[in-house]
Amino acid sequence: MADRLLKFLRKLLPYQVFTIHGKSMEPTLREGAILVLKKTKRVKLQDMIALYSPQDQRIIIKRLVRITESGYFVKGDNGDGSTDSRHFGAVKKEDIIGRVVAVH
Amino acid sequence: MQMVNLFHRFIISFFPSEAIYAHCDVPCGIYDPKAAQTAAATVLKMTQLILELDKPDKTINDHNKIVRCILTKEEHAQKCKEEILILWTDYFKIEHLAKFPTLHETFWKAAKLCSSTKQEVSLQHAQDLVKAVDGIAEMFVATKKV
Numbered sequence: 001m002a003d004r005l006l007k008f009l010r011k012l013l014p015y016q017v018f019t020i021h022g023k024s025m026e027p028t029l030r031e032g033a034i035l036v037l038k039k040t041k042r043v044k045l046q047d048m049i050a051l052y053s054p055q056d057q058r059i060i061i062k063r064l065v066r067i068t069e070s071g072y073f074v075k076g077d078n079g080d081g082s083t084d085s086r087h088f089g090a091v092k093k094e095d096i097i098g099r100v101v102a103v104h
Numbered sequence: 105m106q107m108v109n110l111f112h113r114f115i116i117s118f119f120p121s122e123a124i125y126a127h128c129d130v131p132c133g134i135y136d137p138k139a140a141q142t143a144a145a146t147v148l149k150m151t152q153l154i155l156e157l158d159k160p161d162k163t164i165n166d167h168n169k170i171v172r173c174i175l176t177k178e179e180h181a182q183k184c185k186e187e188i189l190i191l192w193t194d195y196f197k198i199e200h201l202a203k204f205p206t207l208h209e210t211f212w213k214a215a216k217l218c219s220s221t222k223q224e225v226s227l228q229h230a231q232d233l234v235k236a237v238d239g240i241a242e243m244f245v246a247t248k249k250v
Contacts, residue, residue: 006118009118010118015119017115017116018121018124019121019123021124021125021126024126029126031126034121036112036115036116050124053125059122059123060125060126061124061126078126080135080136080248087197089197101112102108102112102115104113
């Protein structure tokens with residue numbers, strides 16, 4: 001009963017917690033870093049955002065660097081060590097999950 | 105600010121953590137034409153060494169060296185082909201064709217030169233391979249200027 005209540009409360013609150021796997025956002029975010037994400041589509045340039053990868057639908061994290069007519073252009077802070085909009089193109093708003101509000 | 109931090113810590117303790125991927129191409133295969141360029145340069149060097157040993161009075165050590173150079177040429181021509189195929193099929197996208205209309209032809213010719221440098225000891229083919237791969241590297245660098 002307590003578990004169900006907790007699950008319900010977690011769904012209500014507009015936050016989600018993630019642990020980083022990978023290097024494409026280094027040095028800003030390193031492997032194992034814990035993020036607090038605010039679930040919202042209202043993101044602005046330079047925000048670190050979580051989104052569904054157009055390649056495999058995994059949840060990935062990138063920085064929003066440009067907004068164009070064709071969508072949101074995202075890029076990893078780790079230059080050559082990132083697969084991002086340079087490879088898979090702009091992403092749509094519906095694929096954005098939220099923006100990072102805290103890193104621990 | 106302290107309240108905000110406390111709030112975030114509460115959130116972290118309250119929510120189970122899920123995986124989020126800072127998705128990268130390592131070790132899946134980082135895109136870099138340097139590996140292809142190094143391989144092409146090796147093919148050229150081996151071709152030059154083999155041609156230097158093309159003389160009538162070869163010693164046993166000359167024969168040994170020729171064989172080793174041929175094996176190395178073969179290995180690096182194949183490596184060059186694999187590296188450029190990765191760039192061609194995985195890195196370059198359809199939108200790059202607008203900027204580089206001869207992209208497919210450039211890659212096709214480079215792949216053919218990888219084969220011909222294996223099949224023959226040709227200084228011309230080896231030099232053409234280096235030029236072709238350098239051309240690919242230039243296209244790659246141009247696409248990175250986002």
